[in-house]
Amino acid sequence: MASQYDIEDKEKGGYESPSPAELHTVHLAEKDPDSALINRFGRLGPVLSKVFASGVEARGVERVPEDQREGKHAWNNLLMWWSVNTVLTTIPIGVLAQEYYDLTLPHAIATIMCFGALGAVATAFIATLGPQTGLRTMIITRFSSGYVGCTIYSILNILTQLGFSTTAVILGGQTLASINPGTLPLVVGIIIVGVCSLIPCFIGYHMVHYYERYAWMVIFIVMLFLWGLGGKAGFDINAAKADEPTGRDLSAGIISFGGIVFGSFSGWAPVAADYNCRLPVETSSYRVFILTFFGLWIPICFAEILGAALMTITDPAYTDAFAADATGGLLAQVLSPWKGGGKFLLVVLAFSVVANNIPNTYSAALSIQSLGRPFALVPRFLWTILIFVGYTVAGVAGREHFSEILSNFLAILSYWTAFFIVIVAEEHFLFRRSGWGFGYDLDHWDSPTRLPVGVAGVVAGCCGVAGAVVGMAEVWYTGPISWLAGSETQGADLGFELAAAFAAVTYPPLRWLEIRLTGR
Template sequence: MGWDGCLMWAVVEARGIERVPESERQNKHSIGLLLLWFSVNIALTTIPLGMLGQQIFTLSFADTVRTMLGFLIIGCFCVVFIATLGPKTGMRTMVITRYSYGYWGGAIISLLNVLTQLGLSVIVVILAGQVLHNINTNMLLVVGCYIRLNLFYWIRLPTPLRTLRMDSYDNNIPNDLGYWWTCWYAHHSGFDINRQKPLEDPPGRLRAADALSYGGIMFASSSGWAPVAADFNCRLTSNTPKKKIFWLTFFGVLLPIFFVGILGAALVTVPQYSEAFEEGDAAGVLKKGFEPWGGGGDFILVLMALSVVGNNTRILGCFWIVIVTEEHYIFRRKGGMLGGYDFRVYDSPKELPLGLAAIIASCISVAGIVIGMAQVWFIGPVAAKIGPFGGDLGFEFAAVFAAVLFPPLRYLEIRRWGR
């Protein structure tokens, strides 16, 4: 069978970070790419995010949905751009990053990405375990987490990609059933979409601050996929239509997050659900949803972890995406100073960019995050001017700082070192 065959049978990716040569690629992604993104984003972790707009940021149901949609779209554009680089380069996202950050700068971004993805994975497992515990309180949380980790991994298919896709589909079937059950039960309890409207801040700076802070969270929920977006497409042929990758990825990320987010926002318009949220945060609401099945649960730990991961995602996503985008369209474009990607040097520190421009621009962008952030534990000086609780402009400031600083710094870097 050979070593690669054994790895594939064990559902382990046989290839490392090496670039996939054109001769080994295929062009079979069609609706499957849409379903892949759709399945991994039908997640219970988005329901609490939908609740936050009204219960924490005092937005009405309508303003919650509008803010959610607008910032999700911005985050999705970040994801789809990175996704289109997979077929073009045949490389994974973090390897592409080396062409702007250099070998060691790319390693720093990779480390941040690992921590973010690890945190998200932990949240997903804990939340799934909590759901199982809600259904059956006799089941310990640790047992529920173990079941989530191992239940579907007996599947063995010929390629790792197919395994990933089938595992995503199967693992989310219980989620889908739970969503429809929750919608049905909440519908019979009675939605009141105007319930939060009297509590909304008046138009102006206060409402803008609420929308900006909530929007930053929703941006993180979609843009968090950007650091891995090219990985799913690096086996596609370079002539795969960009528009095809663009729209399948865009709707595959946007629609499920938006749907589940609206569900969360709608749940807290039900009077008894809203009261349950006030008594026990998202735990109280989900407990209501599972009451007909019996059970309870405590999601506070999950929500705290989700908040931390969301902030890390924004810190990584906002300036990193801007820098990779400018590198691609300004310096790597046909006719640009570098004229494209030299695929032979992806693993050669001496031939890759030094990375000083990207690292300096990133560090200054972090300063932009600090002065623009509005968190419970810290409100930046700029954010504090928007309202008494601040309006979070962290990722917007970081993106602007990176967009302005990186091009001149990168120009000087290329003129000095030629790479």
């Protein structure tokens, strides 16, 4: 019998229903992924059998059928995202408000909360599609952008998760190295954090959820300590008042920082469905949305505002620590009054990035499988090893440029996630769920000739890129519309707003035309 990936869809003047034998083969990997993978690898099958018997997840991008949805608690959504974002990695985003844009604390707080809410809404919507479809996020894009579009999005998501992971291991390594300067090389700290991040996602879905269910508890308490010690050192709400720009320069700074904040929230959208595709199909979408929204918005705002607040401490010891060792040095100084206890908390903070890095690594491996059938033939856990090697090497190479990597990466990240979210949302609400919509044919998630051709999705995505280009404001390029919205000296980064707007306007008519011409 042919494997799942050997089946070719047949079309004879329309859609031909697959034979029972074909359907059985297509569903084999969904029903029993362990056996399907073992059979594919021939002589290596017995080795894989032992790996899966030890508890490593066999399922990759294959759809989770309704009768295999063993997950029962949507509350895991809130706890998971709370753990993922109550981490050291989130704090430096708030630091950027003063470091790069000279914003006072009130303006930083308002920007974080407002742009954060927008990004949380977008990610929470994508999360609701997991229980409805039983599919991973990148595979869901096949229903709007076809096989080619899914491949493009998967490449973008791989780069995104590698970027997140790189910043995480650099910051974790910096913090470990700052505990006893000169004793632990930064490179070694990066490798240690990377290895710890690999283990849970190597094992798979259940281990990821188990770890994230509890990881937030200790770190949340540590962050409360940081708030208290920072307050004792002296938060100065007017610390950046003298340097804060006014007029159009101020609005440009707020808009640009807002794009970074939006990216820190919406950056989870391309992976949001990966972690609830095992929930029962009858799980309330409203509940999933609300729990995901608050699981993102509360902890990210909490940590980013903490970062912005710590930058208002004007004591020379604190400003010098930041100048010397960036965020890791600043945190070490904040905890220094507790001496040995403070160093212990720094170790805890350094390893908190593991919770953030786990979904990056796990979902990046799934995105590689989403590139196409040949990539899906390789077990998911092997791809996690490759991802680990990739971000560890990148972290070692870019270890001296953390702030630059973070600010530029998050801004660019917000561009593509904006039009990705818009296209998936318009497909869902206008063409799949409306009164005249045709629903999701989930049995054919891996059938190229039964999925949309993808021209509409790809072209709308290209229009989104065009919107980002004319609206972006980066060190290396500033678009013409960005200059119009900014000032003579500083452009306003409207990249994600225009990327979303351009895609939103072009996708519906293009998709309607595609359906009329192709029937799918």
